[in-house]
Amino acid sequence: MKTRTKDYYVAQAAVIKAMGHPTRLLILNSLKKKETCVCELRDLVGDDISTISKHLLVLRKAGLVASRREGNWLHYRLTCPCVLDFTGCIAGLKR
Amino acid sequence: MKTRTKDYYVAQAAVIKAMGHPTRLLILNSLKKKETCVCELRDLVGDDISTISKHLLVLRKAGLVASRREGNWLHYRLTCPCVLDFTGCIAGLKR
DNA sequence: CAAGTATTTGGCTATTCGGTAAAATAGCCA
DNA sequence: TGGCTATTTTACCGAATAGCCAAATACTTG
Numbered sequence: 001m002k003t004r005t006k007d008y009y010v011a012q013a014a015v016i017k018a019m020g021h022p023t024r025l026l027i028l029n030s031l032k033k034k035e036t037c038v039c040e041l042r043d044l045v046g047d048d049i050s051t052i053s054k055h056l057l058v059l060r061k062a063g064l065v066a067s068r069r070e071g072n073w074l075h076y077r078l079t080c081p082c083v084l085d086f087t088g089c090i091a092g093l094k095r
Numbered sequence: 096m097k098t099r100t101k102d103y104y105v106a107q108a109a110v111i112k113a114m115g116h117p118t119r120l121l122i123l124n125s126l127k128k129k130e131t132c133v134c135e136l137r138d139l140v141g142d143d144i145s146t147i148s149k150h151l152l153v154l155r156k157a158g159l160v161a162s163r164r165e166g167n168w169l170h171y172r173l174t175c176p177c178v179l180d181f182t183g184c185i186a187g188l189k190r
Numbered sequence: 191c192a193a194g195t196a197t198t199t200g201g202c203t204a205t206t207c208g209g210t211a212a213a214a215t216a217g218c219c220a
Numbered sequence: 221t222g223g224c225t226a227t228t229t230t231a232c233c234g235a236a237t238a239g240c241c242a243a244a245t246a247c248t249t250g
């Protein structure tokens with residue numbers, strides 16, 4: 001594989017990989033509806049808060065979410081809602 | 096997370112996860128253009144053929160590709176070309 | 191500054207993943 | 221059948237990932 005091509009797919013795969021986890025998909029779908037703080041996400045997901053925080057780090061590194069501080073709370077939001085558009089296509093796959 | 100909801104996201108994440116690897120993205124994009132045999136994919140990717148075969152297994156399990164035998168050759172094809180439609184959105188992410 | 195709340199980070203363990211080489215399988219043809 | 225080609229499967233190893241707990245950090249309020 002050419003270096004140029006490889007770099008392109010490596011970058012793209014990094015984002016897709018970040019989306020490829022049930023908890024992170026739930027988080028993304030939740031953020032699609034509205035900006036949400038970490039503690040709300042913990043209640044929604046049910047995992048330890050440090051686990052949630054680590055998932056958010058993965059999503060942040062991928063550029064999928066961003067945060068805004070308001071006092072003690074960090075409000076996360078989806079940077080690019082279109083990333084969830086193709087889930088309909090995936091749902092249609094027979095497996 | 097509710098069991099029902101969880102199962103849904105687990106299934107969806109499985110497909111996305113299968114897409115989240117540079118080599119597999121290259122394969123999918125190649126198959127988008129035309130049906131291709133494993134040896135052609137090996138030449139394209141440059142990895143060991145058993146590695147390619149494993150990647151194809153991952154894609155098959157996810158339901159993203161299917162194969163058709165013609166003599167010694169197995170021709171792989173994309174089952175649902177729309178799965179690559181959202182890459183444009185991802186490419187637009189600032190990271 | 192001290193205490194309290196929200197979130198992140200570090201450290202640990204168990205599990206999964208990616209890659210390679212060697213062996214196994216599947217189909218072709220003499 | 222036996223040899224040949226294409227592909228998959230198995231076994232193995234090192235690296236990456238997910239989850240939890242405990243400690244650290246960021247900010248607010250008294």
